[in-house]
Amino acid sequence: MPHDPTTDLQQRVQVLEAEREAWQHALTLFSEAPAPYLLLNSQGRVQEANAAACTLLGYGAEALRGRPFARFLSPGGQGTFEWLLGQAGGPAPRARAEAQLLHADGTLLDVLLDLAAPAPGSGPGPLRLIVTDITPYKEAHRSLLDTAASQDAQLQAGATRFRAAQQELEGVVTVVVQQLQLPVARAMNYLGLTRRALGEEVPEAVARPLLQSERAVQQIIALLASVDRYLQMRRMRLGLRRVDLERVLREVLKHAQPMMADRHVHITHDPLPTVQGDSQALFVILDEYVANALKYSKGREIARIHLRVRETDTEYHIGVEDNGAGFNMRQKDRLFHLFGRLHPSRSYEGTGVGLVTVRRLCERFGGRVWAEGKPDQGATFWFAWPKPPVLLD
Structure with a gap:
């Protein structure tokens, strides 16, 4: 059958029409x-x-x-x-x-x-x-950056004002403590002289108020000393270096000798590590914990104190365990707060400032504190020391 050129032309036209339409x-x-x-x-x-x-x-x-x-x-x-x-x-x-x-x-x-x-x-x-x-998005982004910068400036200004107010308050408290120390010491001396001048034959109606007054003044003196030590801790210049806790403990026990006089005290400890920290700060921490254990175990015939050591990948846990009065765990949150006493002052001396000092020092190195105890079954006071610590303001 002969080829029809007309058919080819029609097909070509159809293809061109389809391409044109596309x-x-x-x-x-x-x-x-x-x-x-x-x-x-x-x-x-x-x-x-x-x-x-x-x-x-x-x-x-x-x-x-x-x-x-x-x-x-x-x-x-x-x-x-x-x-x-x-x-x-x-x-x-x-x-x-x-x-x-x-x-x-x-x-x-x-x-x-x-x-x-x-x-x-x-x-x-x-x-x-x-x-x-993307103009609206860029404007919104710039607005957010401006807002963030403004808020950051406000926060910085607020932080500066807070630090200034804090320094002013600490300065006022320091001056008050210093100004009170001399008159309170004079009052204590005056009460002592009065008691001695009255002699042994003092009526109960006079002797009892006099004794209570002396105890009250002694508490004020102890409170002033504790507040002064707390303020010194806040101003303490701290650094990071290798500290042998065995050596620190030896110094702590020397300092605690007056509290152990005429008592049966048995102190033991696990092998203590060498850590990165500040020897002065670690001395204060262990000194407060050991003094706390000695104070609350004074009612025992033999006071037993043991320093426990646990280690994790990131921290050393140091605990000072005693066989003293203990405490109810439902009240544990009060322990490390200012004046957060759990026992009456007539039973156990103290001001409720020492454990706050420990908490603050530990926090300056990125550490933390806690305690475990049972009434009349003793307590263990812990602090976690990072390895390595990060010194904070």
Whole structure:
């Protein structure tokens, strides 16, 4: 059967019509796309721009054709666009960057540029550029940064005022303590002289109030000494070095000798580690814990005190265990607070400041404190010492 050229022509026309319709459809999608969309040649000149791109730039499509897109960017954005062109011509067919776009009315807009080259193997074609206006997001981001900077400045100013107020308060308390020490010492001496002047044959009605007055003044003296030691601890200049806790304990036990006089005291300890810390601070901590154990075990025929050591990957746990009066665990949260006594002062002397001093010192090295006990079955007071510690203000 002979070949019919008319049939070939009709098929060719149909193919061309389909291609034209597809092209028209693609042009419609391009023109009506909601995102600003431009087609560029390899030098970055505009070949086509859709309606959204014209609106964003403030120019008509005819005014844009043939012009370098970089001219619509700020000087800094022009360098960014040149980098994008280089990226699109390389092995990565897509590149993205932020820039500033210059609108026809002179307004600068923050934009996100997405530049894509034709897919590998698809042949030559225009570069596709999508321009997204991110001005509202950048303004919101700048506003958040400004707010954060303002809040940070306010916090810094508040912290400065707090430190100044704290230093002023500590100064006032220090002066009050110093000013009270002399008159209180004089009052104690006066009461002693009065008692001696009255002699042995003193009526109960006189002797009892006199004795109570002496005890009250002694408590005031002890309280002043404790507050003074607490203030000294807060001003203590601390450092980090290797500290042998065995050596520190020996010094603590020497200092505790007056409390152990005329008593049966048995003190033992696990092998104590060498830690990173401050020897003066660790002396105060162990001194307070040992003194606390001696005080609350004074009612025992034999006071037994043992220093326990536990070790984790990050900390040493040092505990001072005694067989003394103990305490109810429901009240443990009061122990390390200022004046947080659990026992009446008439039974056990003290001011409720020593354990606060321990807590504060431990916290300055990133440590912590806690206690375990049972009524009339003794207690163990612990502190956790980091390895290595971080010295805090």
